[in-house]
Amino acid sequence: MNEPLTIAMPKGRIFEEAYELLIQANFDLPETIDLSRKLMFEVPSENIRFILAKPMDVPTYVEHGVADIGIAGKDTLLEQQRHVHELLDLKISTCHIASAGLPNTVLDEIAPRIATKYPNIASAYYRERGEQVEIIGLNGSIELAPMIGLADRIVDIVSTGQTLKENGLVEYEYITDVSSRLVANPASYRMKNERITDLVKRLKACVK
């Protein structure tokens, strides 16, 4: 038998929708998976191996070729700028990146502080606008930053807007759309082209 196709799947909120899409595309996969501890599982009938990664790490596994393909949020791809081929917009886990802050506040002309989990996306955004900012990197609970005086604005994911609302923040600038994408390692894409092309075709038919 050929080498298995290794797919890097993001643990967390993308996983379920992405896995469901693979089932809809007629891949013969177990209906439920225990995500609590196991980080790798094989599906011999499909000759597929899944690795379960932190969402931000998926492009790293794919760039290094330890996964042939992977599913990653566009936010992660823009932030990481890894050398991977983006093959398909799966149109799942849709949200957007925005700047937000306390209501009725204007930014200081001198280096306002921007708290974010996306330092590269935020820097590029303000650089393109010719605005000099100080980026403060955080790993989560970003909405806290303006509330406690750590930053003037945040740059973060907005989906329903509930988190902003509950923390008394308002959206200022819509930065970019986000959805999950199928990505491939460039060498795998050449070497396993038939399998990857077949997978793309089957998934494409299920994308809503």
Ligand SMILES: Nc1ncnc2c1ncn2[C@@H]1O[C@H](COP(=O)(O)OP(=O)(O)OP(=O)(O)O)[C@@H](O)[C@H]1O
């Ligand atoms: N509120 C949201 N609604 C829809 N999609 C989201 C939302 N927040 C994040 N996403 C998408 O889901 C991806 C992963 O989000 P998730 O919250 O599972 O991981 P994470 O916050 O990076 O991980 P962790 O919480 O383990 O640090 C993001 O990269 C983004 O593409």
Ligand SMILES: O=P(O)(O)OC[C@H]1O[C@H](OP(=O)(O)OP(=O)(O)O)[C@H](O)[C@@H]1O
């Ligand atoms: O607009 P909403 O629907 O409220 O979603 C937006 C929230 O979802 C994400 O947070 P997450 O739950 O991943 O937590 P963390 O980033 O703070 O860890 C994001 O960082 C926002 O805080």
